[in-house]
Amino acid sequence: MTATDIRKTPQPWWKEAIIYQIYPRSFKDSNGDGIGDLRGIIEKLDYIQRLGVDAVWLNPIFTSPNDDNGYDISDYRNIMDDFGTMDDFDELLSQMHDRGLRLILDLVANHSSDEHPWFIESRKSRDNPYRDYYHWFPAEKGVPPKRFSFFDVKNDAWKYDAHTNSYYLRYFSEKQPDLNWENSALRHEMYNIMRFWLDKGIDGFRMDVIPFISKDTNWPPVQVYSEGPSLHAHLQEMHREVLQHYNMVSIAEGVGVTPEKALNFVDPERKELDLLYHFEGMDIGYIPGAYKVPDPEGVDLLKFKQVYTAWDKVFEQRGWGTIYLGNHDQPRMLSRWGNDDPAFAKASAKLLMTFLLSHRATPFFYAGDELGMSNIRFDSINDYRDIETINQYERIRQEVGDLKTFMDNQKLTARDNGRTPFQWNSDPNAGFSTSNPWLKVNPNYKTVNAELQENDPDSPLSFFRKLVALRRENKTLIYGIYELVDATHPEVYAYSRTLENDRLIVLLNFSSNRTSISLPSYVNEYSVLINNLKQHMRRDSGNVHLEAWQAVIIRVED
Ligand code: ISL
Ligand code: CA
Numbered sequence: 069m070t071a072t073d074i075r076k077t078p079q080p081w082w083k084e085a086i087i088y089q090i091y092p093r094s095f096k097d098s099n100g101d102g103i104g105d106l107r108g109i110i111e112k113l114d115y116i117q118r119l120g121v122d123a124v125w126l127n128p129i130f131t132s133p134n135d136d137n138g139y140d141i142s143d144y145r146n147i148m149d150d151f152g153t154m155d156d157f158d159e160l161l162s163q164m165h166d167r168g169l170r171l172i173l174d175l176v177a178n179h180s181s182d183e184h185p186w187f188i189e190s191r192k193s194r195d196n197p198y199r200d201y202y203h204w205f206p207a208e209k210g211v212p213p214k215r216f217s218f219f220d221v222k223n224d225a226w227k228y229d230a231h232t233n234s235y236y237l238r239y240f241s242e243k244q245p246d247l248n249w250e251n252s253a254l255r256h257e258m259y260n261i262m263r264f265w266l267d268k269g270i271d272g273f274r275m276d277v278i279p280f281i282s283k284d285t286n287w288p289p290v291q292v293y294s295e296g297p298s299l300h301a302h303l304q305e306m307h308r309e310v311l312q313h314y315n316m317v318s319i320a321e322g323v324g325v326t327p328e329k330a331l332n333f334v335d336p337e338r339k340e341l342d343l344l345y346h347f348e349g350m351d352i353g354y355i356p357g358a359y360k361v362p363d364p365e366g367v368d369l370l371k372f373k374q375v376y377t378a379w380d381k382v383f384e385q386r387g388w389g390t391i392y393l394g395n396h397d398q399p400r401m402l403s404r405w406g407n408d409d410p411a412f413a414k415a416s417a418k419l420l421m422t423f424l425l426s427h428r429a430t431p432f433f434y435a436g437d438e439l440g441m442s443n444i445r446f447d448s449i450n451d452y453r454d455i456e457t458i459n460q461y462e463r464i465r466q467e468v469g470d471l472k473t474f475m476d477n478q479k480l481t482a483r484d485n486g487r488t489p490f491q492w493n494s495d496p497n498a499g500f501s502t503s504n505p506w507l508k509v510n511p512n513y514k515t516v517n518a519e520l521q522e523n524d525p526d527s528p529l530s531f532f533r534k535l536v537a538l539r540r541e542n543k544t545l546i547y548g549i550y551e552l553v554d555a556t557h558p559e560v561y562a563y564s565r566t567l568e569n570d571r572l573i574v575l576l577n578f579s580s581n582r583t584s585i586s587l588p589s590y591v592n593e594y595s596v597l598i599n600n601l602k603q604h605m606r607r608d609s610g611n612v613h614l615e616a617w618q619a620v621i622i623r624v625e626d
Contacts, residue, residue: 087122088119088435089433092138093506103151124170128176133183140176140180179240186247217238219455249282280294422574460474561578573621603618605622
């Protein structure tokens with residue numbers, strides 16, 4: 069897109085938006101039961117607004133027995149008891165809109181809870197009208213072809229149900245049966261649910277594991293079974309039926325989607341979805357094929373640059389990208405991509421923010437990362453609440469595997485690292501709750517919390533606000549063409565962003581050492597737009613010197 073295009077054609081709001089992700093269970097507890105809730109979010113709307121973000125994505129808030137913290141929904145049109153009431157929701161939405169904040173909800177369409185009335189009916193008999201809302205395999209045909217489950221102790225996605233002598237499919241826990249999207253009645257139920265929330269005025273959906281919804285119900289033996297045969301037909305139907313009628317954003321959780329396939333979801337001409345977030349970045353630093361085993365070599369920055377550069381290319385002509393470094397399924401970005409040692413934590417937290425807010429993609433920013441929250445690193449399995457960790461632990465225990473290594477790896481990789489309560493202040497429980505939180509608070513809350521950072525101009529929080537303002541003031545940071553500078557530098561990730569004759573260069577030292585890099589030959593004079601450290605960036609002739617984890621954005625002057 070050229071600068072003239074941008075001026076001529078008004079762009080959709082979500083290209084310029086910064087999306088702030090809140091895990092409601094962990095954000096703020098308003099009634100002292102130890103669980104975050106909607107009124108807690110309402111209490112903190114001033115805080116959210118002052119961040120300068122545009123939209124909030126909430127993880128699922130719907131009625132759920134909470135086998136997987138709300139990703140198992142038993143009533144799609146009601147609010148989970150833990151989180152409050154529909155009145156609370158309506159108030160949250162209207163207060164957000166009054167403040168110019170948009171609200172994105174999580175649509176869990178691949179599976180429901182086993183306590184959903186559809187499933188209760190479906191399992192009753194083989195000829196129940198709801199039977200085909202789910203995938204059943206009659207046991208007299210034998211054992212169904214292997215399908216992989218993320219949460220099952222045996223990683224087996226078929227669960228035997230004696231009542232009708234059949235297996236049902238569930239890619240996640242046995243309390244998350246997969247819905248049958250090949251059934252048009254089910255699809256239209258989902259469209260009605262989507263309209264219900266959109267008619268209330270919400271601004272979009274993040275779509276959980278959407279590449280999984282379509283299945284080949286002949287159940288051929290396959291290795292990869294996301295992006296099933298009718299996936300894109302279903303998404304086009306959803307667009308026709310629902311999405312096109314609203315001013316909203318639709319975001320695919322693009323699990324397993326490769327750069328080659330991404331435009332099949334988000335090329336505007338295909339009339340499917342708006343945005344997709346990929347997982348290639350999340351695989352870096354883990355041993356391929358293993359379950360969350362960190363590579364002892366650590367993160368390979370060259371690979372990191374390759375992945376994010378390749379994903380920028382995908383959207384060079386069509387579509388639009390997203391960028392994130394953490395969420396509720398990932399460890400804290402600071403612990404994973406930065407250095408959470410107190411000597412480097414602030415600098416590296418700020419560097420990662422700079423990375424996120426200087427790409428040609430919509431940033432998804434996970435609550436707490438603006439403070440530099442870090443992994444909690446539980447020692448005991450009893451501290452974990454996440455079904456994924458608990459069930460994988462059980463699997464390894466049953467296989468008499470290496471539990472010690474598993475527990476060590478989980479300190480780096482477990483999802484609960486990213487789910488500990490938000491650190492508001494130095495009060496007990498970090499000001500999150502007046503009683504024991506559902507998941508332990510990171511003990512570093514006395515030094516890492518919002519209140520302390522609020523009035524400190526050098527805090528990560530203050531830096532985040534500056535960066536948000538910088539992105540807003542400089543369209544080049546949003547739309548400018550991205551070009552990698554020095555693909556082979558082992559420590560510095562540097563790239564230019566160019567919009568017409570405005571050229572910025574982002575310099576990020578992803579290491580705990582001092583280093584230097586040579587600037588492209590076209591750079592003579594420059595001005596510094598932002599620097600995460602007090603130290604100036606020293607320059608001698610064509611080289612600039614960067615301190616550990618220093619992040620600087622410069623504007624090339626002629
Ligand atoms: O979390 C993961 C790795 O640990 C992923 O494999 C994750 O299971 C996958 O990305 C799907 O995630 C989404 O659907 C799950 C839910 O548990 C996740 O929280 C959600 O983001 C099932 O609904
Ligand atoms: Ca509560």
